[in-house]
Amino acid sequence: MADDLVLENVTKRFGAMVAVDDLSVTVPQGSFFALLGASGCGKTTTLRMVAGLEEPTAGTIRLGDKDITHLRPYRRPVNTVFQSYALFPHLNIEDNIAFGPRQRGERDVAKKVADMLELVQLPAFGKRKPAQLSGGQQQRIALARALVNEPQVLLLDEPLGALDLKLRRQMQIELKRIQTEVGITFLHVTHDQDEAMWMADTVAVMNHGRIEQLGAPSEIYEFPASPFVANFLGQSNLFAAEVSGTSDGDIHLAAYGERFAAPVARAHSADGRVWLGVRPEKVRLAMPGEEVPAAHNRVRGVLTDTCYAGVSTEYLLKTPWGQEMSVFSANAAAGEPLAPGTEVVAHWYPPHSFVLDRPAGEGDEATQYSADPLGVAP
Secondary structure: OOOOEEEEEEEEEEOOEEEEEEEEEEEOOOOEEEEEOOOOOOHHHHHHHHHOOOOOOEEEEEEOOEEOOOOOHHHOOEEEEEOOOOOOOOOOHHHHHHHHHHHOOOOOHHHHHHHHHHHOOOOOOOOOOHHHOOHHHHHHHHHHHHHOOOOOEEEEEOOOOOOOHHHHHHHHHHHHHHHHHHOOEEEEEEOOHHHHHHHOOEEEEEEOOEEEEEEOHHHHHHOOOOHHHHHHOOOOEEEEEEEEEEEOOEEEEEEOOEEEEEEHHHEOOOOOEEEEEEOHHHOEEEOOOOOOOOOOEEEEEEEEEEEEOOOEEEEEEEOOOOOEEEEEEEOOOOOOOOOOOOEEEEEEOHHHEEEEEOOOOOOOOOHHHOOOOOOOOO
16 A cells, blocks of 8 residues: 555664664554564564664665655654653643644644543543553553654554553553554554454564564464464474375374374475474363374373463473473363373364474474473563
């Protein structure tokens, strides 16, 4: 579209360190787009280059047909909402929101301020000072102060990071509602995988200054393109395997003396060395002797630990080859979790598997990609 945000071959170096490495991405006009990654992956540097707060070492940044690579920040049709809110403490809420339009000499500022307060559902708070508002309310006012300037792109730099879990979820709902209502492009930087999946139309997972995978949240989660993505966006069990053949739309794999299957359509690599992956919530547990569907992939093992998390219980299972496997079991019925030391069979439907390339330099252990046991990747 005419006002897409386009980064072409953008690189940013700080001395010998490459923070952003030849990045090319298009953010469609009117989308809610998330840059997701761990600290130091280059996502905030990318946002700062779009805002004009950092100068690219190479590459171009365009908004529609306009090259904004070297424009001063105040000349760009973008605004930024920061984690710290950055409200003026000596001004009341109405004056905070009105600051930008008044600086530009706009008329009828009071009407625009009232509209913004209605948008963020705080119409009665205009006369208060920022210190009289909660963290979530201050974040809504920071959002209103940015939106009143009618930017083409709103940049969100970890805007919910300072809020507690319950308030953060409420603000995620509010941000998505507001983005849908105003219809402008939101470019959101976060390290929180749940936040990115909850709000964004499109997620770009960044690693070492590059985008590892880009797509709809469900697409990336269900069919990750690399071991890094498989364990940064959620958790995955990855087994080193070799492709032994294909038939009837399935890939047949050998791993640790066992046989497995996965659909060809769920494979990024269909021969040689691969990783066989499955999400923990796709796996079921059976006691030895219980019936398991004949077509299911299966792994025997012994439970080593459990973690009760309310909606589910996470089990750690030690496989015969010594690898730990994670299984999430929904707490749909009353009863005590299975105890450590219990022998079980973990099994799953082959179409729930995915297959990734395993280059020659990667060994047979997937531990370098595993999330912390009984934890969530940061």
